[in-house]
Amino acid sequence: MSINKATAQPGSRFLFCMIVLFGNWCENREEIAAKGVPILTAILSIIIILSATFAIYYAITWRSQPGIMARIYQARMNISMGIALLGIGFNQVTFEGMDTIRLIIGIVLLFVGGVNLILGIRNLNYFMKLKKEQENKK
Numbered sequence: 001m002s003i004n005k006a007t008a009q010p011g012s013r014f015l016f017c018m019i020v021l022f023g024n025w026c027e028n029r030e031e032i033a034a035k036g037v038p039i040l041t042a043i044l045s046i047i048i049i050l051s052a053t054f055a056i057y058y059a060i061t062w063r064s065q066p067g068i069m070a071r072i073y074q075a076r077m078n079i080s081m082g083i084a085l086l087g088i089g090f091n092q093v094t095f096e097g098m099d100t101i102r103l104i105i106g107i108v109l110l111f112v113g114g115v116n117l118i119l120g121i122r123n124l125n126y127f128m129k130l131k132k133e134q135e136n137k138k
Helices: 010-022 029-034 039-062 067-093 100-137
Strands: none
Touching (some): 067 100
16 A cells, blocks of 8 residues: 555545554654654544543543542543643644744643643542542441
């Protein structure tokens, strides 16, 4: 399978990255770099998509759960959203053609993502302890 970079559609860069990442037709990193596909973009894209998917799943799930389980799912949603925002922010900071606006947006996303991740982990630990205490009382 061969993809010509010159004739590829502008929106097909993500698909091209996925093919390079999971395909067997590129043997080494030099060949990938020669094709102009940064492996970091592909990895960040996978991280962003997976964590955003988990964030959406937990956002829908926590609304239907009672009590402490709702808070546990909400904490997991915050962790997933934090990872997604960190991925987007890191992507903006490492993108080619850096300018001031992109740098500011990237730093803000990194900060918000880090806060979401830290507070989500803290809340998850707290509510998991609370859940265990309630189970031990029964």
